[in-house]
Amino acid sequence: MHDLLIRGATVVDGTGAPARVADLAVNGERIAALGADLGPARREIDATGLLVTPGFVDVHTHYDGQALWDPYLTPSSWHGVTTTVFGNCGVGFAPVRPGSAPYLIELMEGVEDIPGSVLAEGVSFEWESFPEYLDALAATPKAMDFGAQVPHAALRFYVMGDRGADHAQAPTADEIVRMGDLLEEALHAGALGLSTSRTIKHRAKDGRPTPSLTAREPELLGLAAAMRRAGRGVIEVNSDFAPGEFEALRAAAEVSGRPLSVLLLQVDDAPERWRETRAHIHAARAAGLAVTGQVGCRPIGLLMGLETTRHPFSTHPEWLALSALTPAQRASRLLGDAEIRRKLIEQRPDDAQTRWMSAMLPRMYAFDAAFDYEPAPADSVAARAAAQRSNPWALALSGLLAENGKGLLLQTFENYSAGSLDVVREMLLDEATIMGLGDGGAHVGTICDSSSPTFLLAHWARDRKRGERLPLEFLVRKQTRDSALAWGLTDRGVLAPGNRADINVIDFARLRLLPPQVAYDLPTGGRRLIQRAQGYRHTFVAGSETLCDDKPTGELPGRLLR
Numbered sequence: 001m002h003d004l005l006i007r008g009a010t011v012v013d014g015t016g017a018p019a020r021v022a023d024l025a026v027n028g029e030r031i032a033a034l035g036a037d038l039g040p041a042r043r044e045i046d047a048t049g050l051l052v053t054p055g056f057v058d059v060h061t062h063y064d065g066q067a068l069w070d071p072y073l074t075p076s077s078w079h080g081v082t083t084t085v086f087g088n089c090g091v092g093f094a095p096v097r098p099g100s101a102p103y104l105i106e107l108m109e110g111v112e113d114i115p116g117s118v119l120a121e122g123v124s125f126e127w128e129s130f131p132e133y134l135d136a137l138a139a140t141p142k143a144m145d146f147g148a149q150v151p152h153a154a155l156r157f158y159v160m161g162d163r164g165a166d167h168a169q170a171p172t173a174d175e176i177v178r179m180g181d182l183l184e185e186a187l188h189a190g191a192l193g194l195s196t197s198r199t200i201k202h203r204a205k206d207g208r209p210t211p212s213l214t215a216r217e218p219e220l221l222g223l224a225a226a227m228r229r230a231g232r233g234v235i236e237v238n239s240d241f242a243p244g245e246f247e248a249l250r251a252a253a254e255v256s257g258r259p260l261s262v263l264l265l266q267v268d269d270a271p272e273r274w275r276e277t278r279a280h281i282h283a284a285r286a287a288g289l290a291v292t293g294q295v296g297c298r299p300i301g302l303l304m305g306l307e308t309t310r311h312p313f314s315t316h317p318e319w320l321a322l323s324a325l326t327p328a329q330r331a332s333r334l335l336g337d338a339e340i341r342r343k344l345i346e347q348r349p350d351d352a353q354t355r356w357m358s359a360m361l362p363r364m365y366a367f368d369a370a371f372d373y374e375p376a377p378a379d380s381v382a383a384r385a386a387a388q389r390s391n392p393w394a395l396a397l398s399g400l401l402a403e404n405g406k407g408l409l410l411q412t413f414e415n416y417s418a419g420s421l422d423v424v425r426e427m428l429l430d431e432a433t434i435m436g437l438g439d440g441g442a443h444v445g446t447i448c449d450s451s452s453p454t455f456l457l458a459h460w461a462r463d464r465k466r467g468e469r470l471p472l473e474f475l476v477r478k479q480t481r482d483s484a485l486a487w488g489l490t491d492r493g494v495l496a497p498g499n500r501a502d503i504n505v506i507d508f509a510r511l512r513l514l515p516p517q518v519a520y521d522l523p524t525g526g527r528r529l530i531q532r533a534q535g536y537r538h539t540f541v542a543g544s545e546t547l548c549d550d551k552p553t554g555e556l557p558g559r560l561l562r
């Protein structure tokens with residue numbers, strides 16, 4: 001007698017093999033069998049016409065703090081994710097010296113746009129070492145399995161003190177040894193890797209660049225040597241890929257003998273640079289190194305609404321004059337006062353943000369009912385205004401004021417230089433890439449791309465109109481087996497007997513994203529953007545049902561990966 005039988009499903013097993021109709025049996029935490037006539041079970045699900053996939057594996061999130069207050073790790077758990085890895089991009093909360101928490105919070109606030117007040121309230125900092133942080137994470141069960149990586153910035157600050165926050169400072173030889181020893185200790189305790197940031201986009205709240213920005217070769221290689229000694233872990237890097245950059249990272253990968261995973265995305269300043277990085281990745285793989293590029297499946301989208309971190313009028317004096325009001329009061333003032341609206345539209349403050357917003361009008365889109373994350377450039381705020389011979393700022397304002405002031409604009413920030421997702425399709429098709437730009441838990445007032453697992457399937461296999469689609473089996477593999485293997489997780493990502501029973505049962509015909517929205521559900525009532533989905537009939541983690549008809553069941557079978 002099996003514990004669970006999912007009967008008559010269209011099985012897409014995570015290997016990329018063609019979909020087939022089969023039954024799936026689960027005993028305890030494991031998949032027992034896949035096939036026909038598998039015998040009786042205590043619970044049966046008739047999955048005729050439904051899709052069954054492995055649970056999704058999202059290796060790029062930032063739930064370092066959220067994991068301590070939110071066992072559901074939303075939005076990810078609303079999107080079929082059953083395993084997540086955080087501690088990415090070099091920022092996180094351990095190791096930490098007594099009294100140093102405020103710096104790590106300000107760094108996280110600056111780099112990942114998570115409100116400092118939320119972190120100060122929600123993160124207890126009852127640890128000092130990384131192993132102690134892992135123990136704190138492991139103390140409460142979650143809705144999915146989760147793993148943490150050692151953030152380079154925290155390691156640097158812990159060992160070098162204030163000098164560690166200054167990227168121009170180099171650690172002494174002794175300090176490099178100390179960092180390596182701490183990293184090795186953390187890896188033995190169960191850290192899944194080391195993450196670092198080398199992008200000028202990442203700045204602390206005070207504007208200083210992220211500490212690891214220009215860490216030089218002796219430091220990188222010292223950390224790499226520690227990874228070799230530990231014999232485990234992945235090196236994750238977010239880099240701008242200036243000249244010589246990949247070579248330095250490749251050297252670290254060679255010294256460590258460990259996998260290297262770098263972010264791969266298209267930036268408007270250099271829309272072809274990602275191809276150079278990809279060529280480096282391929283060359284490294286040809287030389288036997290395990291290197292992957294983490295890609296997204298849609299434009300990295302900055303969401304702008306009256307309640308988000310930024311919007312086209314957020315530095316306008318008329319807007320700032322309303323800052324004492326609640327969000328609802330502000331919206332109703334704007335809706336009811338034509339004179340304020342006129343000033344917002346006609347008076348342009350002379351500041352950097354307004355100039356930037358002005359430049360971005362051709363990349364700004366109203367998030368209306370038809371919005372599908374692959375908008376035609378002719379539908380941008382600038383283009384629509386030109387076609388209607390109207391003021392683009394008026395159009396932007398009416399987008400924000402839609403739905404009683406809850407309207408959103410999306411600015412296609414990255415991966416959209418040519419105004420289509422063909423470039424993303426090319427990235428997805430590349431054998432050296434895995435899914436990894438969702439950033440769940442981060443940028444909570446500006447971005448909500450942690451819903452990407454749902455978008456990947458719905459848009460690319462079914463809904464895409466402005467170009468070729470991709471096979472469903474390929475897309476499932478991309479965010480199951482491929483992402484699991486990149487982190488050495490061999491017990492999941494494929495529906496096969498003996499593997500963990502991490503399973504999604506999806507009504508694929510109905511699978512869709514709901515519009516993003518602003519919620520005030522962080523500690524202290526902090527604000528974040530969330531996005532839900534429809535079509536997840538069941539999600540199972542280690543054989544326990546965590547989601548039923550798109551709603552959490554309350555089961556928390558997820559454990560710390562060590």
Ligand SMILES: [Zn+2]
Nearest residue numbers: 062088089439
């Ligand atoms: Zn990140």
